[in-house]
Amino acid sequence: MYIRYLGFGLLIWFPGALHAQHATPSCSAPRLDGGFFSPKQETYSDETALTYTCNDGRKPTVKGWWATSTCLNGTWSPEPQCIDEKACIAPDIPNTQYRENQSGWYNDEHKIRITCNEGYDPKGHNVTTTCINGKWSSVPVCEKNIHACGEPPQIPHAVIILQGYQDVFAADTGVQYQCQDGYTAEGGDTKKYVYCIAGNWTEGPVCSKWGHTLQRNQTWY
Numbered sequence: 382m383y384i385r386y387l388g389f390g391l392l393i394w395f396p397g398a399l400h401a402q403h404a405t406p407s408c409s410a411p412r413l414d415g416g417f418f419s420p421k422q423e424t425y426s427d428e429t430a431l432t433y434t435c436n437d438g439r440k441p442t443v444k445g446w447w448a449t450s451t452c453l454n455g456t457w458s459p460e461p462q463c464i465d466e467k468a469c470i471a472p473d474i475p476n477t478q479y480r481e482n483q484s485g486w487y488n489d490e491h492k493i494r495i496t497c498n499e500g501y502d503p504k505g506h507n508v509t510t511t512c513i514n515g516k517w518s519s520v521p522v523c524e525k526n527i528h529a530c531g532e533p534p535q536i537p538h539a540v541i542i543l544q545g546y547q548d549v550f551a552a553d554t555g556v557q558y559q560c561q562d563g564y565t566a567e568g569g570d571t572k573k574y575v576y577c578i579a580g581n582w583t584e585g586p587v588c589s590k591w592g593h594t595l596q597r598n599q600t601w602y
């Protein structure tokens with residue numbers, strides 16, 4: 382009974398400490414097959430790092446013969462793993478998408494087929510790479526299509542709507558500008574579409590204050 386009251390009392394006295402512990406869970410020692418890590422502890426507090434290496438015939442899932450992993454919110458990131466040295470770690474191929482293995486590595490002889498991002502084309506029509514004895518065969522390259530456009534120009538008092546940021550847009554795609562409240566584009570509209578044509582954006586809107594446009598019109602008439 383006494384113990385229970387004591388426990389209850391501690392809960393009342395240290396709610397802050399309990400809360401902090403819940404906000405940043407610690408990690409238990411990782412399971413690492415085929416390697417060892419340091420320091421060796423039973424638990425590790427949040428943001429603690431460890432280093433590990435792998436036995437003969439194995440390697441870490443990141444570049445190099447030893448690797449670090451950090452306890453983040455209760456899990457080791459990246460997860461310490463020792464894989465067959467003939468396996469390959471995920472290739473870094475800019476501007477592409479491919480079917481990723483959750484584990485972050487691929488077996489020997491596994492072939493990856495890539496798709497270039499919008500606005501990019503495969504150079505030399507080569508869209509595959511194969512894991513051969515721990516290394517990727519010639520990695521495909523995606524280069525910007527000559528008819529693709531960069532980011533559409535920034536225009537004062539306007540924003541692009543219904544479209545997340547991209548730094549490259551495929552030919553013949555469009556984006557829509559919306560003028561800020563109280564501003565209008567030419568012709569009284571508040572919105573205007575622009576298109577990526579042969580590597581250039583068509584002309585964007587000029588968003589001007591409604592009163593200002595009116596005044597200009599008044600001096601003209």
Ligand SMILES: *[C@@H]1O[C@H](CO)[C@@H](O)[C@H](O)[C@H]1NC(C)=O
Pocket residue numbers: 454
């Ligand atoms: C930590 O993990 C918990 C549950 O696993 C989750 O609710 C929380 O959002 C995570 N916090 C951060 C900072 O990732």
Ligand SMILES: *[C@@H]1O[C@H](CO)[C@@H](O)[C@H](O)[C@H]1NC(C)=O
Pocket residue numbers: 482483484485486487488491
């Ligand atoms: C993906 O990773 C798992 C381990 O989590 C492995 O068993 C599997 O063979 C891998 N797949 C490929 C295609 O390499």
Ligand SMILES: *[C@@H]1O[C@H](CO)[C@@H](O)[C@H](O)[C@H]1NC(C)=O
Pocket residue numbers: 505507508509510511518519520
């Ligand atoms: C494409 O890649 C494969 C495997 O990486 C290679 O064997 C082949 O020679 C390449 N083809 C060209 C045209 O580069």
Ligand SMILES: *[C@@H]1O[C@H](CO)[C@@H](O)[C@H](O)[C@H]1NC(C)=O
Pocket residue numbers: 527579580581
């Ligand atoms: C885009 O426009 C510029 C000048 O406005 C021109 O020099 C250039 O050739 C155009 N680009 C393409 C791909 O047509």
